[in-house]
Amino acid sequence: MPARKTIKSICEEFSKIVADPVRQIKRLKPGRTVRIIGWLPTDVPEELIHAAGALPIGIVALNAPAVASSAPHLQGWSCSLIRCALGMALNGSLDLLNGLIIPLTCDTTRMVTGIWKHVKPFVFMDNYLLPRQIDRPSAKRYLIGEMGRLKARLEQFMDRTITASDLYASILLYNQNRSMMRKLFVMHNRRPDILGNRDVYNIIKASMLMPKELHTSMVAELLRLLEEKAGENKSDYTVRLILSGKVWEPPVMMDVLDQAGMVSVGDDFCTGYRYIANDVPETGEPLTSLAERQFKRLPIAAFAGKSGDRINSLINMVKENRADGILFVHLKFCENENFDYPMLRDGLSSAGVPNFRVETEVGTRVGELFPQIMSFAKALSKGEGL
Amino acid sequence: MAESPSFKTDILLKRLMTQYFEQGYAAREKGIPVAWVTAAFPVEIIYAAGLFPYYPENFGARVATKKAVARLSAAAEARGYFSGLCSYARCAIGDVYSNEHPIGGILKPDLLFCSNAQCCSLQKWFESASRYYQVPVFLLDTPLIENTPTTWIKQYLVEQLYELLDFLEVYTGNSFDFDRLAEVISLSNEACRLWNEILDMSALKPAPFGFFDACFRLTPIVAWRGTKEAIYYYRELKNELEERLEKKIYVVPDEQYKLYFDHIPVWPRLRWFSNLFAEKKALVVASQYTRSWVWRFDLDRPLESLVKNYTEGFINRGFEYRVQQIADMMEDFNVDGFVLFSNRSCKPSALGLYDEYRILSRRTGLPGVIFEADMSDERYFCEEDIKGRLDEFFNQLS
16 A cells, blocks of 8 residues: 655655656656657747647756766857756767757757757757747747647657647646646745745656646645645745746755745746746637747746836736845856846846845855855845845 | 058048948937947848948957957946856947947947847847837847748748838838838948959969958948948959959968868957968968858849848858858868867857867868857967967868
């Protein structure tokens, strides 16, 4: 008889999946004919991959030592996220993938596809070309066309037609998962003492690494257990934070926040709350609905336009979540984030929002982050800005 | 080493440059809006709309040739822009925060036009400029073309040009003048034709003109195509080159080796490289960089033709296409070796070079070398290391 599940045991299960995604992929693969298509962050329409009958897997759980494997192909002054992902492919960690989709969101993703195709090709590889202006009507029409192109390529690779009802079913499945995760995030905001930062962000990341059906059922069970316990204690987390950046790397930063008594009540990470923040409309033509979601996602540095006004988005997140400040977590060598940062910093400071920036890489050690984050926590606890 | 006599037409170039910058400063007084544009933006539309186009990338390159990047970059870095960002952008941003203006202040824009065909950094730089100067920005979003451009991409680009015309009509209050556009495009065609013929002269052996000479004389094709001045200057330059041929004046009189160079030069070290290569009896004769402006527009389909030329070029292409184009150019110019510059400021031209080096070596069987530096920022220029690598390369050549 299986042991009774607890909050701790479910969180540990998610933690294991995130800690060893290769093992997770291997568990899915043996004896099964499922095809796995990987994707790099961010904004790849996973619903399309799922509707094609393949399993989408995000290359988001990184193995830091793999960065070194990419050195013969990528300069050391390029983003460690991409160097690590390519390194993992080169050292065989991603051999179980049948395909890979790389979205063009910056100059590094723009260039890595060609290198990747040359040094470690998958049977199916696609450079997904998102529009980077999002205000004008041409962007939506183009995106629907680009999704149509990706759909046709997936159909060819999977040797099946993606019908509107297939896609609709996938949209419902993904919406259900996002909706469940938002409930979980609310629970985390209320009770970070029983569902800490590391736990909830692990669970978001795990949802990119496993079948959505399984993930949703695990989250549902966790929610049930959390609701039973939610009335017991009062949280001793004293600081409410909004996090901003591309991804939450290194993962140990979430442990530091937990230790510092800081709860993340929202973020615009591609691997964080932004991933679950909004759903695909469940009416209308499915590709159009997917495009509509894309344009309503939380603004990030990759996309230009008034509707992507990031400073107002961050200020609103602070107000809506009654946050005490913003912590920028920027990957070293990420031009997109760094071009935005000085004006975001000044704009937030003018609006009275305390903010602080840490620069990280895949593999940054806890010792480098701890003193910086603790000093910000201390300043916020005293009601000071930095 | 005996240097070849300086170009007579450099005096003309200097005069035209002064005139261009004076026009820029006078533009606003005359009520002509100053439009910042990127090097691969269809500037013909901007000229036809009656705006004054100004190239902040050119500003960055000029700061670099004056060896003043570190000073301006320090002002940008003090504001939180990190030193790994494009050094052209750091120069332009630093200039507005600095009390020093080594080449005169950057011309303040009234509006901004950016294409991301070259890179995403330009998009981010122009967004920052839009926020700083509180002026509108129009982004011509250019999806990467890996192999054959798809119908969707072409339609998207043409549709954006119509959106650009709407944007301009609203801004200027005037209907867009397609007749004027045809005139401007004709002028661009002629400047591009002359530039192409000039670049082709480097195929002669010995040659009267090479890559580094072209880099010194790039401003007219980048900034003035679409004007009579560009044509006037390149006609005069071509005449002078033909005269030099008659008089047997060559860049490297005892030229032995022809080389390919990829991509942008190290601006503050143009002379250093030029002299070093000449010492080794080598002339750089081909580069994708200087050929980026070799365009030919179709007057019967102006917007479609602008899209084709500005978005299907080398810089907006995928890895395999680029490698093959380089290999083809190396063959066309019958080069003896190749030099690849891993430029910290330009990821689209630098990322992939390590593999390109291996593929080009295999496909062509020719010696090659890669060196690391920054196109403008000399803080990343390690002379000893680069000289060592180049010496080793020249030993292989001989």
